[in-house]
Amino acid sequence: MLGAVIGDIVGSRFEWQNIKNKEFALFAPSCSITDDSVMTLAVAQAILDCEGGREDLGASAVRRMQNFGRRWARGCYGGSFARWLMSDEPRPYGSYGNGAAMRVSACAWAASSLDEALDMARRVTAVTHDHPEGLKGAAAITAAIWLAREGEDRAALRSFLERHFYRLDFTLDQIRPNYGFDMSCQGSVPQALTAFLESTDFEDALRNAVSLGGDSDTIAAIAGSVAEAFYGIPRALRVEALACLDDALKTVVDDFEARFPARILD
Template sequence: MLGAIIGDIVGSVYEFNNYRAKDFQPFFHPKVFFTDDTVCTIAVAEALVSGTEPSASLREWGRRYWDNGGWGQRFALWIASDDMGPYNSFGNGAAMRVSAAGILARSVDEAIALSDRVTEVTHNHPEGMRGAAATAVAIHLARSGVSVSDIRQTISQQFGYDLAPTVDQIRPDYRYNERSQDTVPQALICAFEAANFEDAIRNAISIGGDSDTIAAIAGSVAEALFGIGDEIATQGVVISAAGNACSAPCTV
């Protein structure tokens, strides 16, 4: 889960100011902060661990950290409402928040079931459901010691994503979008192609687009594949513990 949070934090300064290369320095830009991807990741984890309604947790955490921003327009309306139902979203927000489902699952079927439980409250479009489930299954398989090549093959077969392109092939034509089907496969490739956790985040930033969310998804899978080094993990915890005091202008 920290992998998703660190991806969100590192990507926070590049979402609207893309940097299309892997050599950005420092790894944590001085103006980074955590955004909606982190807030929703925590909310989903709380729902799955404590058994609270996912919609209640997402609304509670979303309202508490409203100023951290980056909310999708309709998701913001959903948070503000007390009773709005799922709105058929195929946004990438379902996949960026789902890592706890992959961590808690003891089987592929359970990863999908847990993912569905926390996704259907908002992103009940088939593409939203697919993106979150594929991410949760990739995390579960990685934590189970399955090889990258076997995870890649399983996700391709089970979820129908084309995971053949390389990061270098994706980068030139990739454009900003918030669709699950045009975020999740690219983010998974950034993790699968990486040499380690940091490399996965650098891959994710380097393709441009919705950088914090791509890096959150790639980071959640990369954490399961490689673990996170002590130095980056510590910095991520320190920055995320800084609460909602944004060090950069918030983007609500």
């Protein structure tokens, strides 16, 4: 789950000032959390609130996303989601934005089976992103994380994702020159998955994602969430990222990882 937060922080300074190469410092004074980190942690807290149950997960996700969104990263949210955050009667609004995919990683860590993970992802996604492409993006990332946690190799992950979700018949080098800002799941989730699939380690997945340009923080958050499950997170990067969170958000990370241990590399 923290892999998404790290990707968000690393990509945050490049969202509106894209860089089309991999040669950059991962962390800089201008790095910060955005809505991607906040919503990822809101979903994680919603899962903790439900204590392993699924029936109330959708309602819990609504409460936590509204609560967290009103408190943190204000000004980072898209117009439709910002209105949803402030609504007294929040309803799904047919979104297929990549927010569906960037916030869902905790589901794959908390579930005891792939089917359970996908059901949890659907419940936390459909409260806003009920368009088929939004649900598909969330499901693809959840499945990738779950299978990576189970030890599937890169070839098996690619095969599963192509059979069930997206064509991944391109390379980063092929699309990088002309790839631009795209907030849709269908226009950024395959790219984020390819950033992971072409990577050599966790850090390289983030560098791949940022090097594409476009919606850098979200693409890096998505790639980072899968890379965490596949490689684990280097302890030094974890320390850097946690320094960007306030005490309340750090507590969410600590509580979630106490229940669902992360893979940390020394």
